Amino acid sequence: SYVLTQPPSVLVAPGQTATITCGGDKIGSQSVHWYQQKPGQAPVLVIHYDSDRPSGIPERFSGSNSGNTATLTISRVEAGDEADYYCQVWDGSNHPNYVFGTGTKVFVL
Amino acid sequence: QVQLVESGGGLVKPGGSLRLSCAASGFSFSDSYMSWIRQAPGRGLEWISYISRTSTYTDYADSVKGRFTISRDNTRNSVFLQMNNLRAEDTALYFCARNYGDYDPYFDYWGQGILVTVSS
Numbered sequence A: 001s002y003v004l005t006q007p008p009s010v011l012v013a014p015g016q017t018a019t020i021t022c023g024g025d026k027i028g029s030q031s032v033h034w035y036q037q038k039p040g041q042a043p044v045l046v047i048h049y050d051s052d053r054p055s056g057i058p059e060r061f062s063g064s065n066s067g068n069t070a071t072l073t074i075s076r077v078e079a080g081d082e083a084d085y086y087c088q089v090w091d092g093s094n095h096p097n098y099v100f101g102t103g104t105k106v107f108v109l
Numbered sequence B: 001q002v003q004l005v006e007s008g009g010g011l012v013k014p015g016g017s018l019r020l021s022c023a024a025s026g027f028s029f030s031d032s033y034m035s036w037i038r039q040a041p042g043r044g045l046e047w048i049s050y051i052s053r054t055s056t057y058t059d060y061a062d063s064v065k066g067r068f069t070i071s072r073d074n075t076r077n078s079v080f081l082q083m084n085n086l087r088a089e090d091t092a093l094y095f096c097a098r099n100y101g102d103y104d105p106y107f108d109y110w111g112q113g114i115l116v117t118v119s120s
Helices: none
Strands: A009-012 A018-023 A033-037 A044-047 A061-066 A069-074 A083-090 A098-100 A104-108 B003-007 B010-012 B018-025 B033-039 B045-051 B058-060 B068-073 B078-083 B092-100 B106-110 B114-118
Touching (some): A009 A018, A033 B106, A044 A061, A098 B045, B018 B033, B018 B092, B018 B114, B045 B068, B078 B092
Parallel strands (some): A009 A104
Antiparallel strands (some): A061 A069, A083 A104, B003 B018, B033 B092, B045 B058, B092 B106, B092 B114
């Protein structure tokens, strides 16, 4: 099965930029989606198709994808951005088709 | 507005069964693929099953294949997960979600989740 690897945690000060990576073999050839999950809540889609923001998601959230790494960037980090973040791909070549990354906890100092 | 509301969770003994339900509203349910995704305590997200619009296609993660069955009723805007032969490792928060996208799909709507605890 396809494996997506994320760093367990990222620490960032308010107002700074958080960078969350998602590593996978040739992930740049696939579309990557990102979810934010706050404690006790359901995940919320924040980026789809590598870099598109759903309606209602602040412009501070952006994404990119190339080679073996996809990246979620949160600019001007706020306390409310503290959450777990998961990347996800659909891999038609392997089973299971739907794969989530290992997850990254963003701590806002 | 869009709502996905799960029900049917609870405490069950190993080897037991549960049937989860997810009631959808606010979007075209019959035009949507649906999935169940779970999250064990303190762990990450695990997709476990999906069902196509007319139930023609289903798929399961290896961890639940042969024990769980997904189904839907488009007249009731609901999707179900029949869970048999439950194990301690099935203990998790179970989410239903809508699959979206004609290619490389993602999950745009999620329920709040329902807790399933498997313990003697």
